[in-house]
Amino acid sequence: MALEDFIKKFEEIKVLVMGDAMLDIYIKGDASRISPEAPVPVVKVSSIEYFLGGAANVANNVKSLDAKVYFVGIVGCDDYGEKFLSLLNKRGIEFLGLKKEIPTIVKARVIARNQQMIRYDIEEYYKNKYKKEITDKIIDLKDKFDVVILSDYAKGFFTKDLCKNIIKVFEDKPIIVDPKPVNADKFKNATIMCPNQNEARQIAKNDDDLIKIGKKIVKKYNLKYLVITRGEDGLFVTDGKEHKNYLASAKEVYDVTGCGDTVTAVLSLCIASGLDIFNSSYIANKAGGIVAGKFGTATLSREELINSLKND
Numbered sequence: 001m002a003l004e005d006f007i008k009k010f011e012e013i014k015v016l017v018m019g020d021a022m023l024d025i026y027i028k029g030d031a032s033r034i035s036p037e038a039p040v041p042v043v044k045v046s047s048i049e050y051f052l053g054g055a056a057n058v059a060n061n062v063k064s065l066d067a068k069v070y071f072v073g074i075v076g077c078d079d080y081g082e083k084f085l086s087l088l089n090k091r092g093i094e095f096l097g098l099k100k101e102i103p104t105i106v107k108a109r110v111i112a113r114n115q116q117m118i119r120y121d122i123e124e125y126y127k128n129k130y131k132k133e134i135t136d137k138i139i140d141l142k143d144k145f146d147v148v149i150l151s152d153y154a155k156g157f158f159t160k161d162l163c164k165n166i167i168k169v170f171e172d173k174p175i176i177v178d179p180k181p182v183n184a185d186k187f188k189n190a191t192i193m194c195p196n197q198n199e200a201r202q203i204a205k206n207d208d209d210l211i212k213i214g215k216k217i218v219k220k221y222n223l224k225y226l227v228i229t230r231g232e233d234g235l236f237v238t239d240g241k242e243h244k245n246y247l248a249s250a251k252e253v254y255d256v257t258g259c260g261d262t263v264t265a266v267l268s269l270c271i272a273s274g275l276d277i278f279n280s281s282y283i284a285n286k287a288g289g290i291v292a293g294k295f296g297t298a299t300l301s302r303e304e305l306i307n308s309l310k311n312d
Helices: 003-012 055-064 079-091 131-144 160-169 181-187 197-203 210-220 259-272 277-292 302-310
Strands: 014-019 021-034 041-054 068-072 074-076 098-100 105-112 115-122 147-151 175-178 225-229 235-238 243-246
Touching: 003 259, 003 277, 003 302, 014 055, 014 131, 014 259, 021 055, 021 079, 041 055, 041 079, 041 105, 055 068, 055 079, 055 147, 055 259, 068 131, 074 079, 131 160, 147 160, 147 259, 160 181, 175 259, 181 197, 197 210, 197 225, 210 225, 210 235, 210 243, 225 259, 225 277, 235 277, 243 277, 259 277, 277 302
Parallel strands: 014 068, 014 147, 021 105, 074 098, 147 175
Antiparallel strands: 021 041, 105 115, 225 235, 235 243
């Protein structure tokens, strides 16, 4: 079976994405003068754009590849939460999460002439008090999904008990985790962990040798595989014994923002479609290269991915 045939199967796959929900806002305009009130630029706003951020960007990447996507996170009962849910709905991503009395996490960037002037955040760390509600939801739906993605931004969604429950409920499904180092211990017994290179070094306590890092993390967290995204340097994959490096495939790298989310999404779909870890990593690396050649937090289509394989 050709690699392209596995990609064609993506539309049959049902994916559950869980994690920290965020709303990304881009406020764009022109800055041609300095404020008389303080020595700062005045940005005359020409547009305000809203995007799915955090774990929801992973869901958005999965959706762009034509799979069926369901998202579990927590949003606030506020205007930003409503905007977030409307974006999910517009993309055809079903929300199975919770609305609670917490602020919806917002990352807002003010950009003038393609230069980010400032970013302001709205967030309040919350230790998830709702793990029983979430666990009850996923128990009822456990047979509905082919693969589970846990996307961690260390904002409070993933608690130790919730992670233990998720991994137990879905023990017969592939569970792919993109962790923050501070929470890595919570994801023991997952199928695959997908940190970036800097995060992997932190998880492994700053070892510089990728092979040693791989063996250490796979063993410590009882993983089947570790996939390390390396930005412009490509991707490293290991099962703790065998390993392989894939060089970056982008002809020109414009922006690596969001590449990790793309790699996680494509890797998860490849695994769910029946591909082995090394072929899955090869395709995921191709996907990361395509997105790195785009500006901003971008996604890619199945057609782009299939064409990239044909051009090898």
